[in-house]
Amino acid sequence: DAGVTQSPTHLIKTRGQQVTLRCSPKSGHDTVSWYQQALGQGPQFIFQYYEEEERQRGNFPDRFSGHQFPNYSSELNVNALLLGDSALYLCASSSHRVQQYFGPGTRLTVT
Amino acid sequence: SQQGEEDPQALSIQEGENATMNCSYKTSINNLQWYRQNSGRGLVHLILIRSNEREKHSGRLRVTLDTSKKSSSLLITASRAADTASYFCATDANQGAQKLVFGQGTRLTINP
Numbered sequence: 001d002a003g004v005t006q007s008p009t010h011l012i013k014t015r016g017q018q019v020t021l022r023c024s025p026k027s028g029h030d031t032v033s034w035y036q037q038a039l040g041q042g043p044q045f046i047f048q049y050y051e052e053e054e055r056q057r058g059n060f061p062d063r064f065s066g067h068q069f070p071n072y073s074s075e076l077n078v079n080a081l082l083l084g085d086s087a088l089y090l091c092a093s094s095s096h097r098v099q100q101y102f103g104p105g106t107r108l109t110v111t
Numbered sequence: 112s113q114q115g116e117e118d119p120q121a122l123s124i125q126e127g128e129n130a131t132m133n134c135s136y137k138t139s140i141n142n143l144q145w146y147r148q149n150s151g152r153g154l155v156h157l158i159l160i161r162s163n164e165r166e167k168h169s170g171r172l173r174v175t176l177d178t179s180k181k182s183s184s185l186l187i188t189a190s191r192a193a194d195t196a197s198y199f200c201a202t203d204a205n206q207g208a209q210k211l212v213f214g215q216g217t218r219l220t221i222n223p
Binding site for chain 1: 146152154155159199201210211215216
């Protein structure tokens with residue numbers, strides 16, 4: 001049984017560009033949450049998707065948007081990248097409000 | 112913003128010793144969870160304690176929760192080199208909402 005997978009593993013972008021990160025949830029899970037973890041900090045909640053809709057959102061600007069597909073996979077999009085967007089982006093999946101399982105993350109570097 | 116603080120920020124002990132990490136938080140919670148993270152990769156769930164519980168055990172892990180002080184502690188007994196990692200507490204304010212709010216973490220180093 002595959003766990004949560006994320007792609008790509010690493011990504012380098014330039015300021016002002018746009019980026020899309022992808023997440024496939026653990027089998028049987030229908031809820032996907034995204035977190036941003038800056039270097040040396042704890043993860044911060046970006047938003048959560050359930051039934052293809054954004055259910056909750058953290059304190060992040062509209063440059064951060066997402067999508068969930070009918071197969072429960074999800075994308076995180078960030079527009080107009082800033083240097084401060086450099087971070088590890090973590091995806092977590094869950095079902096029926098039980099424990100979340102985290103993926104390995106995507107390391108985004110903005111230059 | 113972070114929910115609370117973890118103490119200490121870094122801890123270095125000898126293999127075989129016990130390691131204790133503390134977490135404080137600011138708002139009422141439904142549950143508190145502890146996670147481990149190796150080398151800046153994905154988070155591994157260690158243990159969940161609900162707001163109506165005071166202590167929970169899992170293998171070499173012991174977690175306590177004091178809701179009156181808004182604090183929790185994680186004890187790792189008989190530490191091993193493989194326990195070297197960053198440890199985070201995370202609070203979930205609403206039952207099942209799973210909007211986790213993390214602390215800044217404790218970097219634990221186990222010296223052989």
